[in-house]
Amino acid sequence: MVNCIFCQIAVGKIPCFKIYEDEIFLAFLDINPWVLGHTLIIPKKHYRWVWDMPDDLVGQYFAVVNKIANHYRKVLKIEFVMGWIYGLEVPHAHIHLFPDSRGKIAFYPKEKLPQPSGEEGEKLVAKLRMI
Ligand SMILES: [Zn+2]
Structure with a gap:
């Protein structure tokens, strides 16, 4: 979809x-x-809701989310990773992962963390990246 920010990220028109x-x-x-x-996992094809995806794709989707969550548990040396399916923020199916978030999230936090940019962001991405 032309006006969907996640579709544009999926095709590389918006960097991520x-x-x-x-x-x-x-x-x-x-x-x-x-x-x-804080990570977002999306299907590259546009679906409005996770619940709109065909059964076989939902299975693959969850396997990918599981793979990433377990990767975070390993590289961040943590046990707890929260997964969250909400979907009202961006109208393209997505699943949130919040590593090590127990006791740290007050929905909607007044002050958000700085964006993952600069040297600190680069280090974080390098640590978490699976590709
Ligand atoms: Zn989309």
Whole structure:
């Protein structure tokens, strides 16, 4: 969809801090993170809601999310990673992952963390990236 920001990220028209990519899915850091490493996993094809995706794709989707969550558990040496399906912020199916977020998230936080840019952001992306 032309006016969908996630569709534009999926085709590379808008840059992102890419964490994982395959033919069907893309994961990248949220530019307004609620915790360090806040990640969005999307299907590259436009679906309005996760619930609109065909069954076989939902299975693959969850396997990718699981892979990324377990990667974060390993590289960040943490146990807890919260997954969240909401969907009202951007009208393109997406799943949030919040690594190490226990006790750290007050929905909607007044002050968001700085964007994953600069030297600190580069280090974080290098640590989390799976591709
Ligand atoms: Zn879209």
